[in-house]
Amino acid sequence: MLAATVVVATWQPARMALSATDEAALVARARSGERAAFEELVRRHADALFAVVVRFVGRSDEAEEIVQEAFLRAWRSIDRFEGRSQFFTWLYRIAINEAKRHSQRNATARATVSLEDAPVEDAPDWSEAPEARLAGGEARRALEHAVRALPWDYRAPLVLRDVEGLSTSDAAAIMDLSEAAFKSRLHRARLVVRRAMDRHFIEETNR
Numbered sequence: 001m002l003a004a005t006v007v008v009a010t011w012q013p014a015r016m017a018l019s020a021t022d023e024a025a026l027v028a029r030a031r032s033g034e035r036a037a038f039e040e041l042v043r044r045h046a047d048a049l050f051a052v053v054v055r056f057v058g059r060s061d062e063a064e065e066i067v068q069e070a071f072l073r074a075w076r077s078i079d080r081f082e083g084r085s086q087f088f089t090w091l092y093r094i095a096i097n098e099a100k101r102h103s104q105r106n107a108t109a110r111a112t113v114s115l116e117d118a119p120v121e122d123a124p125d126w127s128e129a130p131e132a133r134l135a136g137g138e139a140r141r142a143l144e145h146a147v148r149a150l151p152w153d154y155r156a157p158l159v160l161r162d163v164e165g166l167s168t169s170d171a172a173a174i175m176d177l178s179e180a181a182f183k184s185r186l187h188r189a190r191l192v193v194r195r196a197m198d199r200h201f202i203e204e205t206n207r
Contacts, residue, residue: 027087030078049095055159056099070095092174146196154189
């Protein structure tokens, strides 16, 4: 079964990046039903996809499960991929939607919060503050907590753009947003995280 094949193929070491032409050829072969071509695409993209998903869910075992499910979903729908976006953009969108479903299934009982409900004040930039350099691992944990506390629709832009380093156009395409809408969510997410770090460093200073 393909499910077993994907599980094995996903976690093999990543290979050299494909050229756009080579990847297009693999995608075409996969669309025609060739499993070997799809398995090669899995090998090429698994590490990058896992790195994104683990940022969302925080646990490697859950990330593996989500990535495997994403590849299975991609295989089932590969014939519907029309090439109007890059293959990795299409694949990331599937994985992120799967991660979102996973998070919603495991969410604690609390009301959904929208960052559009109230204004978010500007926060100071602590990136060069001495407290930030001295805090080390504790500051990183505070940052990770602040990012994971964001509502999903704001966490995703921050992770894709600021953590994974994707371009605005690619990240917006993955989320199926206009660049303007993506930038708006990203801006508000950054402000909320910086405000959380502001509180963290004030608390550290007052201890």
